[in-house]
Amino acid sequence: MKIIVPATSANLGAGFDSIGIAVNLYLTVEILGISNSWYIEHDLGENIPTDERNLLLTTLTEVLSVKNVVLSEKYHLKMTSEIPLARGLGSSSSVIIAGIELANQLAQLNLTIDDKLELATQIEGHPDNVAPALLGNLVIATTSNHHTDAVCAQFPASKLLAFVPNYELKTMDSRKVLPEQLTYKEAVSASSIANVLTANLLTGDLLSAGKIMERDRFHEPYRANLVPELAILRKIGRAHGAYGTYLSGAGPTIMMLCADEVLSVLTEQIHQDKQLTGQLYSLEIDKIGLKTEH
Ligand SMILES: Nc1ncnc2c1ncn2[C@@H]1O[C@H](COP(=O)(O)OP(=O)(O)OP(=O)(O)O)[C@@H](O)[C@H]1O
Ligand SMILES: N[C@@H](CCO)C(=O)O
Structure with missing residues (x-):
């Protein structure tokens, strides 16, 4: 199984913390097989952990804990990313969305799009990157009282x-x-x-x-x-x-x-x-x- 998440560009100037677009650079996470311990194979540099400390797996753990589910297996994963890290193209949000989907698939949680958006916004803090990473295109969103309202629309040709x-x-x-x-x-x-x-x-x-x-x-x-x-x-x-x-x-x-x-x-x-x-x-x-x- 492969999970693919686009990069995002948030704010668009005045749309601070609420407007974002998805763009065609991608994070890919692939399940290679069951393993004795969690291991993420990647070439993203020494600062990105290959074990449970990786944002992908801390997100997975958080989702499983919210849903009160325990996985019986650990996995060997492969992560590749075209998204430059810490540069304003939503690298962290792409991993958060991938982690939520990984939990969804491995634990068969049957999460809806709204469930994924709520979880992602809770983890990231604001919706302007996670919402377009999840939905694609242009998204205008707001979060308050643990609820996110998001409107997805066609971005004008550009x-x-x-x-x-x-x-x-x-x-x-x-x-x-x-x-x-x-x-x-x-x-x-x-x-x-x-x-x-x-x-x-x-x-x-x-x-x-x-x-x-x-x-x-x-x-x-x-x-x-x-x-x-x-x-x-x-x-x-x-x-x-x-x-x-x-x-x-x-x-x-x-x-x-x-x-x-x-x-x-x-x-x-x-x-x-x-x-x-x-x-x-x-x-x-x-x-x-x-x-x-x-
Ligand atoms: N593939 C990845 N695996 C694990 N952690 C990652 C990965 N990509 C990014 N991160 C984590 O996210 C951090 C960057 O997040 P940060 O929010 O500062 O920037 P960004 O998400 O790239 O940009 P922005 O939120 O402004 O669009 C990295 O330093 C790293 O800790
Ligand atoms: N809206 C956020 C995006 C980065 O996560 C900011 O500009 O700080």
Whole structure:
């Protein structure tokens, strides 16, 4: 059995902690067989555990404990991932979704999509990465009182350019620079920007969505110093016809949305800029989300 989960890009500027998209880089977890102890074969580096300490298995354990189930066997697994770690492309959420599905399959829990979403949001803390990783496409979601409401919709036709800087930024560290509070006036203004962004996305108006996503007041102004590449890429995007540019998740990846016609000029401009060191990915929206193959 194989579990396949897409990467995700959260926030889209003003949609902080509630809007995300699934993109076509994948985490794959394969069950190779029963084993004396849990073992995850992978080549993701020394910092990623191969035993029960791995996020995949801590998630599995948490789900089994919530459901009051004990597995009689342990397994040898193989994990491969195209998703850069701690870069703002939802690597941790992809593992959480895979861990929930692994528990679901191994313990035959018959979890519904809603069950998986509740569990994932409880584990991750916010729904903007886990919801699109599970459902695919564009998801707008909110969690309160242990319940998540999620709306899945078609993302407007667009090319995506993800610039992934050569350094990690842990979500935990990137959240430390955010303010404890906003004034009532600031909160109303920031949320009205997010509302218009959502309306533009749902009506397929990427030209307007791209402009307003750059006016976020919730997180990008505070994180801009951590990721100097955001200002550089936004300038390139504006000069060469991108719809909009935003900090993907907690960063440091920067996502640019653009039409097919300007993709090559934007790619060329980014490659030519000596201040930018990192990888550039040309991505598509994943429309499916979590997949399980038997
Ligand atoms: N395949 C994996 N197996 C086990 N743990 C992983 C795996 N991928 C990511 N992680 C864990 O998740 C951490 C990264 O999570 P973090 O939330 O900081 O970034 P992200 O999920 O890549 O980005 P963002 O949440 O901003 O989109 C890694 O340092 C590692 O501990
Ligand atoms: N919305 C989250 C995504 C990263 O987990 C953040 O920006 O901190």
